[in-house]
Amino acid sequence: MWSIYLNVVVQGVLTGLIYGLMALGLSVIFGVVRVVNFAHGEFAVVAMYATFVLFKTLGLDPLLVVLPIAAAFFIVGFLLQTVLINSFVERPEHEQFILLVGVAIIVVNVLLMIFGPDTQPTNLSYAFDSYLVGPLIIDKVRIYSAVAALVIAAGLFAFFRFSRVGIAIRACADNLVGAAVVGLNVKRLYALTFGLGLACVGAAGTLMVMIADAAPSLGPAYTLLAFIIVIIGGLGSMAGALVGGVLIGVSEALAGFLIEPSMKSMFSFALLIAVLVLRPQGLMGRRL
Amino acid sequence: MIAVWRGLSWRQRALITLFFAALVLAPLIADRYLVSVLTLILYFAYVGQAWNLMMGYAGQLSLGHALYVGLGAYAAALLWIYAGIGPWLGVLAAILIATAFGAFIGWLGFRFGVEGVYFALLTIAFAEFTRIAFDHLSFAGGSGGLFLPYEQRRLGEWWNLRGGQLVFYYTALLLATAAVIVVARLTRSRLGYHWLAVREDEAAARALGINAFRAKMAAVMISAGMTAVGGVFYAFYYNNLFPGQIFDISRSIEIILAPIVGGLGTIFGPVIGAFVLTPLGESLITITERFGINAPGVKAVFYGAVLMVIIFLRPSGVWPWLAGVLGVSERKP
Numbered sequence: 001m002w003s004i005y006l007n008v009v010v011q012g013v014l015t016g017l018i019y020g021l022m023a024l025g026l027s028v029i030f031g032v033v034r035v036v037n038f039a040h041g042e043f044a045v046v047a048m049y050a051t052f053v054l055f056k057t058l059g060l061d062p063l064l065v066v067l068p069i070a071a072a073f074f075i076v077g078f079l080l081q082t083v084l085i086n087s088f089v090e091r092p093e094h095e096q097f098i099l100l101v102g103v104a105i106i107v108v109n110v111l112l113m114i115f116g117p118d119t120q121p122t123n124l125s126y127a128f129d130s131y132l133v134g135p136l137i138i139d140k141v142r143i144y145s146a147v148a149a150l151v152i153a154a155g156l157f158a159f160f161r162f163s164r165v166g167i168a169i170r171a172c173a174d175n176l177v178g179a180a181v182v183g184l185n186v187k188r189l190y191a192l193t194f195g196l197g198l199a200c201v202g203a204a205g206t207l208m209v210m211i212a213d214a215a216p217s218l219g220p221a222y223t224l225l226a227f228i229i230v231i232i233g234g235l236g237s238m239a240g241a242l243v244g245g246v247l248i249g250v251s252e253a254l255a256g257f258l259i260e261p262s263m264k265s266m267f268s269f270a271l272l273i274a275v276l277v278l279r280p281q282g283l284m285g286r287r288l
Numbered sequence: 289m290i291a292v293w294r295g296l297s298w299r300q301r302a303l304i305t306l307f308f309a310a311l312v313l314a315p316l317i318a319d320r321y322l323v324s325v326l327t328l329i330l331y332f333a334y335v336g337q338a339w340n341l342m343m344g345y346a347g348q349l350s351l352g353h354a355l356y357v358g359l360g361a362y363a364a365a366l367l368w369i370y371a372g373i374g375p376w377l378g379v380l381a382a383i384l385i386a387t388a389f390g391a392f393i394g395w396l397g398f399r400f401g402v403e404g405v406y407f408a409l410l411t412i413a414f415a416e417f418t419r420i421a422f423d424h425l426s427f428a429g430g431s432g433g434l435f436l437p438y439e440q441r442r443l444g445e446w447w448n449l450r451g452g453q454l455v456f457y458y459t460a461l462l463l464a465t466a467a468v469i470v471v472a473r474l475t476r477s478r479l480g481y482h483w484l485a486v487r488e489d490e491a492a493a494r495a496l497g498i499n500a501f502r503a504k505m506a507a508v509m510i511s512a513g514m515t516a517v518g519g520v521f522y523a524f525y526y527n528n529l530f531p532g533q534i535f536d537i538s539r540s541i542e543i544i545l546a547p548i549v550g551g552l553g554t555i556f557g558p559v560i561g562a563f564v565l566t567p568l569g570e571s572l573i574t575i576t577e578r579f580g581i582n583a584p585g586v587k588a589v590f591y592g593a594v595l596m597v598i599i600f601l602r603p604s605g606v607w608p609w610l611a612g613v614l615g616v617s618e619r620k621p
Contacts, residue, residue: 276402
């Protein structure tokens with residue numbers, strides 16, 4: 001009996017790592033630019049459809065297109081921040097929010113117009129293969145996508161810790177005035193950050209295709225999911241996003257297994273409410 | 289109410305009278321379709337006004353107002369279906385339940401310092417939580433929906449909101465008018481000034497001895513109660529309720545569009561916003577259908593674009609500008 005639970009938990013952890021990568025993008029954007037990307041999940045779904053189309057037309061494996069799609073999303077994010085969002089950075093919160101709600105509505109409905117409301121499955125040839133590790137049965141697609149997510153997240157960690165640009169971006173997040181005083185081009189760093197955030201969500205969306213079917217209605221759901229994860233993990237904490245993602249992944253898997261799959265996100269929301277009340281800065285966040 | 293009226297210039301009085309008279313007399317010349325559009329406009333003006341009270345005046349961003357619409361709608365509909373209690377009593381239950389929810393969310397948020405975007409997320413979380421809960425409440429129809437019976441013999445009972453189109457049109461007009469009066473009255477009250485102080489600078493308001501917590505709680509509760517009344521109207525107008533529709537986040541966003549486009553924190557902003565947006569959306573549907581495009585997303589894409597353009601160019605909304613042109617600017621409270 002316990003081996004079933006173990007399987008469910010491991011599956012949750014693996015799914016959670018992809019969630020974590022998606023939330024990482026949101027966390028990076030909010031931590032530095034201080035703008036809430038309300039269109040986050042919608043961008044993930046765009047990546048899902050892009051992967052789906054590439055797979056259907058050219059037969060490209062999602063694992064092959066992760067980096068190209070992430071790069072494309074980086075450019076989109078860079079441009080979006082430069083053209084649109086930079087002029088909103090100083091504006092009141094609700095105005096930023098509404099701007100991005102507008103972006104989200106447009107993205108999700110354009111997808112709806114192109115692809116229709118039905119789910120689009122990507123049938124990988126190895127979708128049903130699995131590894132047997134002792135009592136565990138691990139799906140090939142889950143382990144591949146989770147490892148890829150982990151590698152990309154590690155790359156981002158390294159970038160922020162060691163590269164000069166990464167350190168400059170962290171400086172903007174820590175002390176905006178100070179960063180401007182020492183001559184950093186804050187607006188450009190913001191654009192880079194938004195690009196990186198979207199690259200994360202693009203990669204996460206691409207990997208998500210391996211374990212879930214694309215549908216426009218997933219957009220708002222993923223946005224909320226990313227928010228929940230980031231708040232639970234702690235805004236501004238990169239490790240927190242991954243931990244929160246794993247936590248939500250496991251909670252979803254267990255709730256889906258023990259109670260009912262359609263009620264799984266209810267537990268995520270309950271978790272969010274509990275965290276907001278008991279520890280508003282999140283599990284790994286600093287007091288804001 | 290009289291005090292508010294006295295505070296207006298003759299131009300403002302004349303315009304309001306004309307506008308109101310036109311709405312009262314509209315069904316005389318308008319056809320069925322136009323009346324239904326006007327009903328929709330007035331409904332959005334009403335719920336927009338309720339949201340505006342909380343965001344525009346007290347400065348608390350809620351993105352989960354669909355929660356109160358849904359709760360009000362379900363409360364009244366369930367009472368009607370199971371106990372035969374009409375909406376005039378059911379609305380009290382609706383207000384009570386929604387106010388209690390609003391109070392709980394407000395308390396959670398304001399007590400624990402959950403502010404701004406975080407508070408908005410808390411409101412979304414509650415709306416989504418409730419949506420999924422209602423999906424699994426079998427006595428409320430679950431995800432299959434709740435249907436109000438359509439009974440021929442009750443059609444004349446306008447007091448039970450059972451009747452033709454005009455019953456709903458005038459109910460919506462009554463609601464929208466009442467909301468305008470209530471908000472106008474409240475914003476010139478002691479509480480209204482407290483809201484403005486909290487909105488502008490909470491720390492300063494506290495320093496002046498204003499109980500910010502109480503002011504914000506009052507805003508959430510009044511707004512929730514008002515929105516629930518809109519929900520009762522919705523239930524009896526459409527006669528069917530689906531959790532996936534009524535509690536959905538897109539509904540919450542729909543509610544906030546009119547006040548934002550019209551002008552946050554103005555009394556006529558939500559009304560003007562509804563009069564701009566709803567006809568635009570309707571005509572867009574007609575136009576796309578005429579061109580043979582039957583794409584469900586067109587209207588929403590257009591709304592998204594409107595939202596972005598308005599917030600980009602005129603973040604304070606259409607009404608302050610329009611009022612300036614007409615020479616009827618609202619007195620800055």
